[in-house]
Amino acid sequence: MKMNPVIDKFTDAALSEMRQNHTYRTMRLMESPEASRVLLRDTKDGTSREQILLASNSYLDLANIPELKQAMANAVLEWGTGSGGARLTTGNKIPHVELETEIARFKGEEAAITFNTGYMANVGTISALCGKGDYVFSDELNHASIIDGIRLSRSKCLVYKHNDMADLERAILEAKDAAGKSGAEFRGMVVTDAVFSMDGDLADLPELLRVAHGHDCLLMIDEAHATGVIGKTGRGLAEHYGCGHADVTVGTLSKAVAAEGGFVAGSAKLIDFLRNKARSFIFTTAKAPAVAAAALNNLKFIDDHPERVQQLRGNVDFFCESLRCEGLDVATSPSAIVPIVIGDEAKAMQVSEALQERGILIPAIRYPTVAKGQARLRASLMATHTKEELLFAAHTLAELCNTPNLVPRT
Numbered sequence: 001m002k003m004n005p006v007i008d009k010f011t012d013a014a015l016s017e018m019r020q021n022h023t024y025r026t027m028r029l030m031e032s033p034e035a036s037r038v039l040l041r042d043t044k045d046g047t048s049r050e051q052i053l054l055a056s057n058s059y060l061d062l063a064n065i066p067e068l069k070q071a072m073a074n075a076v077l078e079w080g081t082g083s084g085g086a087r088l089t090t091g092n093k094i095p096h097v098e099l100e101t102e103i104a105r106f107k108g109e110e111a112a113i114t115f116n117t118g119y120m121a122n123v124g125t126i127s128a129l130c131g132k133g134d135y136v137f138s139d140e141l142n143h144a145s146i147i148d149g150i151r152l153s154r155s156k157c158l159v160y161k162h163n164d165m166a167d168l169e170r171a172i173l174e175a176k177d178a179a180g181k182s183g184a185e186f187r188g189m190v191v192t193d194a195v196f197s198m199d200g201d202l203a204d205l206p207e208l209l210r211v212a213h214g215h216d217c218l219l220m221i222d223e224a225h226a227t228g229v230i231g232k233t234g235r236g237l238a239e240h241y242g243c244g245h246a247d248v249t250v251g252t253l254s255k256a257v258a259a260e261g262g263f264v265a266g267s268a269k270l271i272d273f274l275r276n277k278a279r280s281f282i283f284t285t286a287k288a289p290a291v292a293a294a295a296l297n298n299l300k301f302i303d304d305h306p307e308r309v310q311q312l313r314g315n316v317d318f319f320c321e322s323l324r325c326e327g328l329d330v331a332t333s334p335s336a337i338v339p340i341v342i343g344d345e346a347k348a349m350q351v352s353e354a355l356q357e358r359g360i361l362i363p364a365i366r367y368p369t370v371a372k373g374q375a376r377l378r379a380s381l382m383a384t385h386t387k388e389e390l391l392f393a394a395h396t397l398a399e400l401c402n403t404p405n406l407v408p409r410t
């Protein structure tokens with residue numbers, strides 16, 4: 001590598017620390033499009049191997065459907081390769097606006113606004129709504145983009161225990177008390193993932209609504225892993241529970257929708273406010289109109305094919321049941337994410353590597369992403385996995401978990 005002593009001063013210590021504590025990351029290289037089976041480049045010997053992909057966020061497997069690819073290609077021909085400007089200058093094109101109308105309709109809200117990523121949606125929304133002196137109540141397992149949004153907002157962050165409504169209420173009362181003592185007006189927002197990305201469990205929306213609104217707080221949920229997955233037709237938590245909506249619903253178009261971009265859906269006033277205040281919306285070039293068109297077409301496809309959402313649900317039930325039949329202690333996941341907790345960090349890594357040798361890609365997730373001793377394989381399912389693939393994966397997984405001394409590949 002090229003020598004640069006100034007860069008070294010900024011990078012060396014961090015890189016060697018990550019290498020030492022095994023948190024240094026490398027990237028897998030895929031040689032085929034995202035689908036239920038992929039070609040993975042083996043970084044050790046440079047060969048290609050077919051893998052059953054049990055690790056994708058493309059839950060409905062829409063990324064490689066010929067008619068949807070063709071629709072995106074047509075949009076490129078019609079709209080070109082880039083937007084050329086920010087949404088508030090010259091970048092706002094018809095596909096951006098049509099996409100927002102469709103998201104609002106799909107989510108059953110008055111209006112929607114899109115961002116370039118879900119990360120930017122969370123960061124921009126929280127920092128626009130909340131500021132110094134405000135309180136944000138955040139589930140301890142929330143996604144990094146929520147945490148970063150809270151930090152950027154400079155509001156006071158009170159973290160409550162995962163999905164624990166009594167602890168949330170305790171935190172709100174504590175904040176109200178502190179605000180009361182200082183004579184300041186209390187403004188608070190509760191924010192939570194809808195589907196927790198490492199455990200696959202759901203936020204309790206009816207209870208969150210009760211607690212948040214009972215204390216005059218806003219409620220914001222992030223439906224990144226819920227949109228297209230949760231509820232009979234994939235509309236998310238409100239459809240699943242048959243309850244009211246959060247005040248602010250964030251989501252991404254990069255997972256089940258299989259395009260790119262983040263969104264917020266809610267009241268027309270909220271969206272108008274974000275258009276004028278969310279810095280990650282204002283100070284960035286609009287995404288390529290063809291990407292917006294792809295998200296729009298894919299979302300319409302989900303709307304027209306609710307059976308695909310149900311197919312995914314059926315696959316999750318079948319896979320969890322198959323794991324249990326193989327003797328593994330796995331609950332039926334309410335989402336598309338199925339964690340198989342191994343505990344030991346090294347064992348989880350070895351099982352994941354051995355699975356890959358046998359053509360099954362399920363990543364191991366370790367500390368610091370999850371708590372120490374909670375290392376796990378994090379499987380995520382697609383609507384198109386076959387029963388044979390799922391049975392094979394469940395059987396192989398159980399066999400490897402029960403093998404005492406897996407030898408790591410050299």
Ligand SMILES: Cc1ncc(COP(=O)(O)O)c(C=O)c1O
Nearest residue numbers: 117118119143145197224252254
């Ligand atoms: C819960 C959650 N929110 C937000 C994001 C960010 O979405 P995006 O990938 O569109 O930036 C992710 C994952 O990437 C996520 O898991």
